[in-house]
Amino acid sequence: MSSQIIFLRYFIEIAYNGKNYHGWQIQPDAISVQEVIERSLSTLLRKEIKVTGAGRTDTGVHAKQLFAHFDYDEIADVSALIFRLNSFLPKDISVLHIYKVQADAHARFDAVEREYQYFIGLQKDPFLNELVYEVHLEPDMETMNQAAKILFDHKDFQCFSRSKTDVKTYHCVIKSAGWERNEDTLVFTIAADRFLRNMVRAIVGTLLEVGYHKITLEEFQKIIEHKDRTKAGASAPAHGLYLTRVQYPKDIFLENQ
Numbered sequence: 001m002s003s004q005i006i007f008l009r010y011f012i013e014i015a016y017n018g019k020n021y022h023g024w025q026i027q028p029d030a031i032s033v034q035e036v037i038e039r040s041l042s043t044l045l046r047k048e049i050k051v052t053g054a055g056r057t058d059t060g061v062h063a064k065q066l067f068a069h070f071d072y073d074e075i076a077d078v079s080a081l082i083f084r085l086n087s088f089l090p091k092d093i094s095v096l097h098i099y100k101v102q103a104d105a106h107a108r109f110d111a112v113e114r115e116y117q118y119f120i121g122l123q124k125d126p127f128l129n130e131l132v133y134e135v136h137l138e139p140d141m142e143t144m145n146q147a148a149k150i151l152f153d154h155k156d157f158q159c160f161s162r163s164k165t166d167v168k169t170y171h172c173v174i175k176s177a178g179w180e181r182n183e184d185t186l187v188f189t190i191a192a193d194r195f196l197r198n199m200v201r202a203i204v205g206t207l208l209e210v211g212y213h214k215i216t217l218e219e220f221q222k223i224i225e226h227k228d229r230t231k232a233g234a235s236a237p238a239h240g241l242y243l244t245r246v247q248y249p250k251d252i253f254l255e256n257q
Contacts, residue, residue, distance in 0.1 A: 139211025
Protein backbone atom coordinates (compact mmCIF):
# COMPACT_ATOMS: atom_id res chain seq x y z
CA MET A 1 0.00 0.00 0.00
CA SER A 2 1.61 3.26 -1.15
CA SER A 3 1.96 6.08 1.32
CA GLN A 4 0.22 9.33 0.46
CA ILE A 5 2.47 12.32 -0.20
CA ILE A 6 1.63 15.24 2.06
CA PHE A 7 2.32 18.55 0.38
CA LEU A 8 3.55 21.55 2.33
CA ARG A 9 2.84 25.18 1.54
CA TYR A 10 5.60 27.68 0.92
CA PHE A 11 5.78 31.44 0.40
CA ILE A 12 8.38 32.52 -2.13
CA GLU A 13 9.57 36.12 -1.74
CA ILE A 14 10.79 37.74 -4.95
CA ALA A 15 11.87 41.07 -6.42
CA TYR A 16 11.90 42.05 -10.08
CA ASN A 17 12.45 44.76 -12.63
CA GLY A 18 9.19 44.82 -14.59
CA LYS A 19 10.52 46.43 -17.77
CA ASN A 20 10.56 43.23 -19.83
CA TYR A 21 7.30 41.74 -18.51
CA HIS A 22 3.61 42.19 -19.17
CA GLY A 23 2.92 42.36 -15.45
CA TRP A 24 2.80 39.60 -12.85
CA GLN A 25 -0.14 37.54 -14.07
CA ILE A 26 0.19 34.88 -16.78
CA GLN A 27 -0.90 36.16 -20.21
CA PRO A 28 -1.92 34.02 -23.20
CA ASP A 29 0.45 35.71 -25.65
CA ALA A 30 2.97 37.71 -23.59
CA ILE A 31 5.70 36.93 -21.07
CA SER A 32 4.87 37.53 -17.39
CA VAL A 33 6.76 37.24 -14.10
CA GLN A 34 4.40 34.51 -12.86
CA GLU A 35 5.11 32.39 -15.94
CA VAL A 36 8.89 32.68 -15.48
CA ILE A 37 8.66 31.79 -11.76
CA GLU A 38 6.42 28.77 -12.40
CA ARG A 39 8.63 27.49 -15.21
CA SER A 40 11.79 27.85 -13.12
CA LEU A 41 10.31 26.14 -10.03
CA SER A 42 8.84 23.33 -12.16
CA THR A 43 12.18 22.72 -13.87
CA LEU A 44 14.27 22.64 -10.70
CA LEU A 45 11.76 20.71 -8.56
CA ARG A 46 10.92 18.34 -11.44
CA LYS A 47 7.21 18.72 -10.88
CA GLU A 48 4.59 21.09 -12.28
CA ILE A 49 4.38 24.00 -9.85
CA LYS A 50 1.66 26.65 -9.86
CA VAL A 51 2.12 29.84 -7.84
CA THR A 52 -0.47 32.31 -6.54
CA GLY A 53 0.75 35.87 -6.10
CA ALA A 54 -0.09 38.49 -3.48
CA GLY A 55 -1.43 40.73 -6.22
CA ARG A 56 -1.11 41.73 -9.84
CA THR A 57 1.38 44.35 -10.96
CA ASP A 58 0.72 45.89 -14.38
CA THR A 59 2.99 45.84 -17.40
CA GLY A 60 6.28 47.60 -16.64
CA VAL A 61 5.69 47.95 -12.89
CA HIS A 62 8.49 46.76 -10.58
CA ALA A 63 8.48 44.94 -7.25
CA LYS A 64 11.02 45.15 -4.46
CA GLN A 65 8.99 42.60 -2.49
CA LEU A 66 6.23 40.32 -3.70
CA PHE A 67 5.10 37.02 -2.20
CA ALA A 68 3.53 34.04 -3.92
CA HIS A 69 2.58 30.63 -2.50
CA PHE A 70 3.04 27.15 -3.91
CA ASP A 71 2.65 23.57 -2.67
CA TYR A 72 5.37 20.93 -2.70
CA ASP A 73 6.65 18.10 -0.53
CA GLU A 74 9.51 18.77 1.87
CA ILE A 75 12.28 20.98 0.48
CA ALA A 76 15.45 19.47 1.91
CA ASP A 77 17.68 22.53 1.54
CA VAL A 78 15.92 25.87 1.07
CA SER A 79 19.17 27.84 0.75
CA ALA A 80 20.38 25.54 -2.03
CA LEU A 81 17.07 25.90 -3.89
CA ILE A 82 17.22 29.70 -3.63
CA PHE A 83 20.77 29.64 -5.01
CA ARG A 84 19.76 27.38 -7.91
CA LEU A 85 16.70 29.49 -8.69
CA ASN A 86 18.72 32.70 -8.79
CA SER A 87 21.25 31.02 -11.08
CA PHE A 88 18.45 29.80 -13.34
CA LEU A 89 16.23 32.90 -13.41
CA PRO A 90 16.93 35.89 -15.69
CA LYS A 91 18.90 38.75 -14.15
CA ASP A 92 15.80 40.94 -13.71
CA ILE A 93 14.10 38.52 -11.27
CA SER A 94 15.53 37.60 -7.86
CA VAL A 95 14.36 35.14 -5.19
CA LEU A 96 14.91 36.69 -1.76
CA HIS A 97 13.62 33.88 0.45
CA ILE A 98 11.38 30.83 0.67
CA TYR A 99 9.33 30.32 3.85
CA LYS A 100 7.39 27.32 5.11
CA VAL A 101 3.91 28.53 6.10
CA GLN A 102 0.62 27.23 7.47
CA ALA A 103 -1.18 24.79 5.15
CA ASP A 104 -4.04 27.22 4.52
CA ALA A 105 -1.92 30.37 4.17
CA HIS A 106 -2.79 32.41 1.07
CA ALA A 107 -0.41 34.94 -0.46
CA ARG A 108 -3.23 37.17 -1.69
CA PHE A 109 -6.06 36.83 0.83
CA ASP A 110 -3.92 36.77 3.99
CA ALA A 111 -2.04 39.97 3.15
CA VAL A 112 -3.09 42.68 5.62
CA GLU A 113 -1.19 45.60 4.10
CA ARG A 114 0.56 46.49 0.88
CA GLU A 115 2.90 49.39 0.21
CA TYR A 116 3.84 51.05 -3.07
CA GLN A 117 6.34 53.76 -3.87
CA TYR A 118 6.39 56.00 -6.92
CA PHE A 119 9.63 57.71 -7.97
CA ILE A 120 9.79 60.99 -9.89
CA GLY A 121 13.13 62.26 -11.17
CA LEU A 122 13.67 66.02 -11.20
CA GLN A 123 16.89 65.86 -13.23
CA LYS A 124 17.64 64.09 -16.49
CA ASP A 125 19.61 60.94 -15.67
CA PRO A 126 20.58 58.48 -18.43
CA PHE A 127 21.04 55.72 -15.85
CA LEU A 128 17.66 56.10 -14.16
CA ASN A 129 15.33 57.15 -16.96
CA GLU A 130 13.75 53.69 -17.18
CA LEU A 131 13.41 53.33 -13.39
CA VAL A 132 11.90 56.72 -12.46
CA TYR A 133 9.43 59.06 -14.16
CA GLU A 134 11.43 62.12 -15.20
CA VAL A 135 9.63 65.47 -15.24
CA HIS A 136 10.91 68.79 -16.56
CA LEU A 137 9.14 71.02 -14.05
CA GLU A 138 9.15 70.41 -10.30
CA PRO A 139 5.63 70.10 -8.87
CA ASP A 140 4.52 71.75 -5.61
CA MET A 141 5.20 68.95 -3.12
CA GLU A 142 3.60 70.74 -0.17
CA THR A 143 0.27 71.06 -1.98
CA MET A 144 0.46 67.44 -3.15
CA ASN A 145 0.91 66.36 0.47
CA GLN A 146 -2.15 68.39 1.45
CA ALA A 147 -4.10 66.54 -1.25
CA ALA A 148 -2.71 63.18 -0.11
CA LYS A 149 -4.17 63.81 3.36
CA ILE A 150 -7.63 64.02 1.78
CA LEU A 151 -7.30 60.33 0.84
CA PHE A 152 -7.61 59.39 4.53
CA ASP A 153 -11.13 60.82 4.63
CA HIS A 154 -12.42 58.33 2.04
CA LYS A 155 -12.80 54.60 1.50
CA ASP A 156 -14.41 54.40 -1.96
CA PHE A 157 -11.78 54.96 -4.65
CA GLN A 158 -13.69 54.05 -7.79
CA CYS A 159 -12.43 57.28 -9.38
CA PHE A 160 -8.90 55.84 -9.36
CA SER A 161 -9.82 52.33 -10.53
CA ARG A 162 -9.47 50.89 -14.01
CA SER A 163 -12.88 51.21 -15.67
CA LYS A 164 -13.35 47.61 -16.82
CA THR A 165 -12.83 45.55 -13.70
CA ASP A 166 -14.60 42.70 -11.94
CA VAL A 167 -14.03 43.82 -8.33
CA LYS A 168 -16.97 43.54 -5.93
CA THR A 169 -16.03 46.65 -3.95
CA TYR A 170 -14.01 49.80 -4.51
CA HIS A 171 -13.38 50.22 -0.79
CA CYS A 172 -9.80 50.45 0.44
CA VAL A 173 -8.43 51.57 3.80
CA ILE A 174 -5.42 53.82 3.24
CA LYS A 175 -2.94 53.58 6.13
CA SER A 176 -0.36 56.14 4.97
CA ALA A 177 0.25 58.39 1.97
CA GLY A 178 2.75 61.18 1.39
CA TRP A 179 5.59 62.67 -0.62
CA GLU A 180 9.23 63.11 0.39
CA ARG A 181 12.18 64.58 -1.46
CA ASN A 182 15.43 62.64 -1.64
CA GLU A 183 18.00 64.82 -3.42
CA ASP A 184 16.74 65.05 -7.05
CA THR A 185 13.95 62.51 -6.59
CA LEU A 186 10.41 62.86 -5.27
CA VAL A 187 9.10 59.67 -3.65
CA PHE A 188 5.41 59.02 -3.04
CA THR A 189 4.75 56.24 -0.50
CA ILE A 190 1.26 54.82 0.00
CA ALA A 191 0.11 51.84 2.09
CA ALA A 192 -3.36 50.30 2.30
CA ASP A 193 -5.12 47.05 3.10
CA ARG A 194 -5.71 46.56 -0.64
CA PHE A 195 -5.40 48.42 -3.94
CA LEU A 196 -7.55 48.53 -7.06
CA ARG A 197 -6.14 47.95 -10.53
CA ASN A 198 -4.22 51.03 -11.69
CA MET A 199 -5.11 52.83 -8.44
CA VAL A 200 -1.67 54.08 -7.39
CA ARG A 201 -0.72 55.35 -10.83
CA ALA A 202 -4.07 57.15 -11.11
CA ILE A 203 -3.59 58.74 -7.68
CA VAL A 204 -0.06 59.87 -8.59
CA GLY A 205 -1.21 61.29 -11.93
CA THR A 206 -3.99 63.24 -10.22
CA LEU A 207 -1.71 64.46 -7.42
CA LEU A 208 0.70 65.75 -10.07
CA GLU A 209 -2.12 67.83 -11.53
CA VAL A 210 -2.58 69.26 -8.03
CA GLY A 211 1.18 69.85 -7.83
CA TYR A 212 1.14 71.74 -11.14
CA HIS A 213 -1.92 73.73 -9.95
CA LYS A 214 -4.11 72.40 -12.74
CA ILE A 215 -6.71 71.31 -10.18
CA THR A 216 -7.36 72.64 -6.68
CA LEU A 217 -7.58 70.75 -3.40
CA GLU A 218 -11.34 71.24 -3.49
CA GLU A 219 -11.50 69.75 -6.99
CA PHE A 220 -9.37 66.80 -5.85
CA GLN A 221 -11.91 66.18 -3.08
CA LYS A 222 -14.81 66.29 -5.57
CA ILE A 223 -13.03 63.87 -7.94
CA ILE A 224 -13.04 61.24 -5.21
CA GLU A 225 -16.65 61.96 -4.28
CA HIS A 226 -17.88 61.71 -7.89
CA LYS A 227 -16.45 58.16 -8.30
CA ASP A 228 -15.82 58.82 -12.00
CA ARG A 229 -12.48 57.71 -13.47
CA THR A 230 -12.76 60.19 -16.35
CA LYS A 231 -12.65 63.13 -13.91
CA ALA A 232 -9.34 62.04 -12.36
CA GLY A 233 -5.92 62.68 -13.90
CA ALA A 234 -4.13 60.45 -16.39
CA SER A 235 -2.23 57.52 -14.91
CA ALA A 236 1.44 58.14 -14.21
CA PRO A 237 3.79 55.94 -16.29
CA ALA A 238 4.30 52.37 -15.06
CA HIS A 239 8.11 52.43 -14.89
CA GLY A 240 8.12 54.77 -11.87
CA LEU A 241 6.02 52.44 -9.70
CA TYR A 242 7.32 49.81 -7.26
CA LEU A 243 5.52 47.37 -4.99
CA THR A 244 7.76 47.70 -1.95
CA ARG A 245 6.16 45.70 0.88
CA VAL A 246 3.50 43.06 1.52
CA GLN A 247 2.68 42.40 5.17
CA TYR A 248 1.15 39.26 6.73
CA PRO A 249 0.17 38.10 10.21
CA LYS A 250 3.26 36.60 11.83
CA ASP A 251 1.48 33.42 12.87
CA ILE A 252 1.10 32.10 9.31
CA PHE A 253 4.89 31.62 9.08
CA LEU A 254 6.29 28.39 10.51
CA GLU A 255 9.77 29.92 10.70
CA ASN A 256 11.18 33.38 11.32
CA GLN A 257 10.34 35.83 8.57
